[in-house]
Amino acid sequence: MTDPRALLRATFDAAVRAADPLDGIARHLPERPKGRTIVVGAGKGSAQMAAALESLWEGPLEGVVVTRYGFGAPCRRIEIIEASHPVPDAAGLVASRRLMEAVRGLTADDLVIALISGGGSALLPAPAGAITLAEEIAVNEALLASGAPISAMNTIRKHISTIKGGRLAAAAHPARVVSLIVSDIPGDDPAMVASGPTVADAGSRAEALAFVETYGMVLPDAVMAHLRSPAADGLSPDDPRLAGHSVHIVASASVSLEAAAAEARRQGIEAAILSDAIEGEARDVALVHAAIAREIAHRDRPFTRPVLLLSGGETTVTLRARGKGGRNSEFLLAFALAINGVDGIEALAADTDGIDGSEDNAGAFADGGTVARLRGAGLDARALLAGNDAWTAFDSIGDLLITGPTGTNVNDFRAILIR
Template sequence: MQNGADLFDIRNQTRIKPFLVGLFEAAIRAADPDICVPPHLPAPPKGRTIVIGAGKASAKMARALEQHWEGSLSGVVVTRYGHGVPTQHIEIIEAAHPVPDQAGWLATQRIKDAVAGLSSDDLVICLISGGGSALLVDPISPLDLDGMQAINRDLLKSGASIDEMNCVRRHVSNVKGGRLAAMCFPAKVVTLAISDVPGDRLLDIASGPTVADPTSCRDALAVLDRYGISVPAKTRTMLENGESESIKPDDPRMANCQAVLIATPQMALEAAADMVRQAGIDAHILGDAIEGEASEAGCVMAGIARQVARRGQPFKPPCVLLSGGETTVTILGNGRGGRNVEFLLGLAVALDGMANVYGVAGDTDGVDGMEEIAGAYFGPDTISRAAGLGIKAIESLENNDGHSFFEALNDQIVTGPTLTNVNDYRAIFITGKHTNTPVGGDIK
């Protein structure tokens, strides 16, 4: 790692972009299941050990568990297509995300079968991470898979927050909202969770399949009505009558269940901050649970960066501003995009070529939106370089076309599946006091 002085001496040699990408990689490493699973494994039981799970990190979590477990075990976990890893005793099934498919439904039935008929001497270890809401799919009748897919698509397009979306999902599923834990009764259930949600709320990680749910069918209906999302008439009646209520905290079947957060967005941000400080630069974590419209969040962050660069407030440059959370995108266009590139476009448009401000935003699972593109890089010359290619940033933003925009500039960040997921990551580097000419030149 370069120290701060060396970094600034070599800005003309295109060091800022790799520095920022390196911070992103450090954040991802902090949530690697190989690091965060072993310290939290429970003691082996008298009876059987069954491993179940769902999420983009669940396969690698399962392999890490196998490598450090003393005794026999078996089980089934479901992960996103392309996120599987070889295991010896735990079956890995791949399925679709973010819209569920038949493979996810079949995997969920296998998981239900694995926890049937357990005794109080048995132990269930549930490996949960982001993406599990789509991968665990078992709609409550009369809702079917087609209906569940439609609800997921509408929720994803609506601009609803993750807690709102998961409130609905918990009340139309046979396995979410504590129901999977209830199926394990009377066995002990230990959930190891990698958080991908603002506030690290366990009931929102994969819609809380093994966590009691204080929300209600009425709350789910309120979300549907708020965003104008229609559901089949019989499903709406089911919600209105409270027939699909989730498992509540006072349910006796939850008495022998515990859940542990083994990796969080804050841990990832702290790892990046440590790396910044090792380079002799100040790092400031603005928050690990920032929500709202992605482009509007970008505009707000642009205002903070502008104040730092022009006024030295609330922090003096050079410094790196770090943040995490999960923004939303209300889709109005037909472009290719995701939350993080939408954020960067909003940032770029608001800064309008301002010197000395650089940034990276990406999803720590390696997938921003529907494509396996983690995120992108932004610099002072982003707007002008795009204009030179005949691309207007504001038009790309209005069309939700962030991936195409940054692809044209060769500024996409592609990590491949990271096999973990601690939500979105953002870093803004203000290198010096604002002048009319970028200090050290723009990074290409």
């Protein structure tokens, strides 16, 4: 308790260690096939998953996975391609084609191991119909700015893609496909992680169109024309080409939060997990967390001090301006405003992949004195929040958390210590 931030960082590190894919892959390692073993994958943790699989697999192995720039890992038999995230680029388009080529022409004796983690949606651009890469990029930018939950974003993405929504697995038919997934999705729906390249769902293009309208998205004409046509219909989960496939969640937010709670208890602090599936506007979620923290600080309810509150999930940010930051730093800035002047509350919010939004930080720290420190630096916390400029806020007072790429991705991590 002499160093609250050290405790918060220790719980974050414990959460990340628990999301290491090695143990989960080892538990779900498929049997060697009679024929070839092909590895495909996409996501911010896919390169580390590929390295883990290589260390465990006995026998011939080949394939290709795509990850974010700077998130690669050394592999001997599996090729690693790096591409852009969160906005797709031409390298991602090449990677999508390479993954589809890798699974074509296989037989029933062959095995495809799909290594899927969060971030794969942006890393696998594969525009359908007359849609261009530039138009798919425009869709992604509109999705990120809309404030829509990840389920809505990925429903739209699936219906304008030639690889998402189970299409990669269908291309592998008649080979058996085993999907090993590090989930960054609230509720751990495997069909939503990376927009489900190997897992189909029942979502319809009518739902995709409804999400476009609900969140006021303005999408390119070619995209809207495609969504309105039968060509955008997705694969059904009972498509015969997907029969016999298996899907395993090898790491998730739930397991990581339990590990963080165990670390806090090891250090003598009781911990309470609020939820591993929180969604909603980051600044609104912050107000709820702040209200609970203040209630504990002032009245020792619903938990008694000292206690560590933990939560996960995936919040969203509706862009109102062009500042720097991500959903975790935006959460923290709104949280700091809501606990301004309250002693004994310390908070950390970060993305478990090590990158929050567009900058180089995983997240940041905040406490009851954050707003005052910003004021001392000549900055207005409310103006920074209004400008979606949380990174600038925390950078100016030295309160960013910088970890570098962690090699996994189970989404948001929030830890709030009430002393």
